[in-house]
Amino acid sequence: MVLNPVISKLAGKLVVLASASPRRQEILRNAGLRFEVVPSWFKETLDKGLFKAPYEYAVETAKQKALEVARRMPFKHLKTPDIVIGADTIVTVNSMILEKPVDKQDAYRMLSSLSGKEHSVFTGVAIVLCHEKDNQEVDYQMIAFYEETKVKFADLSEDMLWEYINSGEPMDKAGGYGIQALGGMLVEYVHGDFLNVVGFPLNHFCKQLDIIYNHSSSFAVEKKGIMSKHNDGEFKSQNCENVIIQLNRQQEGEQSGTGTRDSKPNKQDLERICELMDGFKASKALFTASRFCVFDLLHNKPGLDAARVAEEIKASVKGTECLLEACVSLGLSRHKKKEESLFENTDLATSFLRSDAPFSLHGYIRHCNETLWPLFSHLESAVHEGVSQHEKVKRHKERCQDSVCSSQELKLRFMSGMHSFAKVTAAAVATAFDLSRFKTACDLGGCTGAMAYEFTKAHPGMSVTVFDLPAVIEMREHFLPANSDKKVSFVAGDFLKEDLPKADLYILARVLHDLTDEKLHILLRKIAESASPGCGLLLSEIFLDDDRGGPSRGLLQALSLSEGKQRSASEYRLLLERHGFITAHFRHTGNLLDAMLSVKA
């Protein structure tokens, strides 16, 4: 068997998995591979119409994911990996390519198209080998392949479909199901590699490594071209493109000009810089359109022209037209087919920007506009003085427009921001681990209970107590879901001062990053005092990479923190261990927050 010797060939090399998928990480970790995770920033937006066969789309996406990380790491992380692995999983049925559903309706559309039928799951995999030369230039070689597995679904009743969708499991999975978990119940048969369906064809991958590392004579690399196709028959295996791309930084530069004094700048670099320079404009356009409830309006009355929108939102026609066109360019609105002057929402806006969408971020966007935006406009002072600008911003607000706002209203707005963020992240956090053995949970700082409701939904045997400040608990009724769940109860108190409710599981979602070290230890000590051996502590935050090189969402968040700090999973693990909690699992959920489950020793 070639598997183990092949994996061991990678020992001592810097192997990077360019994927945020927790399943890929688990498959490779279980195979004994040691690697770093650097999720790719490549956006999965290749035009599917350009590919003759669906697997070509998956392979190309995998290549772009891996290449983006391989190119970024020497600059961003100041180290060159030896090998970068990227992958992309798609489902195909009736000539359609299904990726991850954007919302429940999309999951419903996907799952009902799979009901009672056989479909194919393709995972494209790209392996980029990086060779740093003496002059610090890097040569890249690419090996790409795909694997196909056929899966047949049973006939799914509407009840079963919706129960499955409401479990939250479909959302981050290609085709809207997870064969390794609840989704396994939908499957009649699997022909082919099971792990390929879960997201990574381990066997095929090992065979490729075997070719690369044990049959290197057939892996002769042309050193001349910038991109060269390697067509050595010996090197080809089934479903394998074995395209070797050699890109060396100097050559790239020569082609497009980077780093050379007298030629034109590199197009990709220029695009990236423009994206950064214009980022704030895009954010403010989104905030403004949300503030004027443009997405609600276009949802209720699709196909309005700029003048009608202006009339409805009580704004100028010229300004509204500019705003709508900017939203079109950002992929938030679009022109109605064949009627250029009429506007409607894109699916993205329908899913996340309508104020009443199940995963609406409307409240959080308002929080970004009203609280974070002013803080970031004082960033120079914050960096210069090294202190939070919250007080300065608060005083300024009191003097200006918000003097008309009662403190009650400001609190409600804050809670609305936290509520909408929690609704989008809660299912991913609640389903990150098997929590069935915990019957009672306490969500510390659980605000409106949005997270708690998702926990009771995902774990029917669990009841959750939300513990938060009296002022928050008093106002949470504004946010109660229509069919509020009796298994969620609310207790008012200050978790830094008062005794905590007893529970089998304590949930800390987006709490610790905001506390000073001193407060953090007070809180962890109190949890440790309340928790019996075997009790769980579920921590949900944005976890920084160990080298603090990313993700940038976490590092950017740190710029506006009042007193806390951003930490890596390893840093949190050490903090928890000091209070007697041993970390059992860690997951990148693929959503906006990651999760770590620790157990009281």
Ligand SMILES: O=c1[nH]cc([C@@H]2O[C@H](COP(=O)(O)OP(=O)(O)OP(=O)(O)O)[C@@H](O)[C@H]2O)c(=O)[nH]1
């Ligand atoms: O049965 C299962 N089928 C698929 C999955 C998971 O689905 C996703 C597929 O998405 P993609 O390939 O785009 O990968 P991402 O999660 O976005 O991570 P990257 O950072 O690599 O783009 C994948 O996570 C599969 O594991 C499943 O779990 N079960």
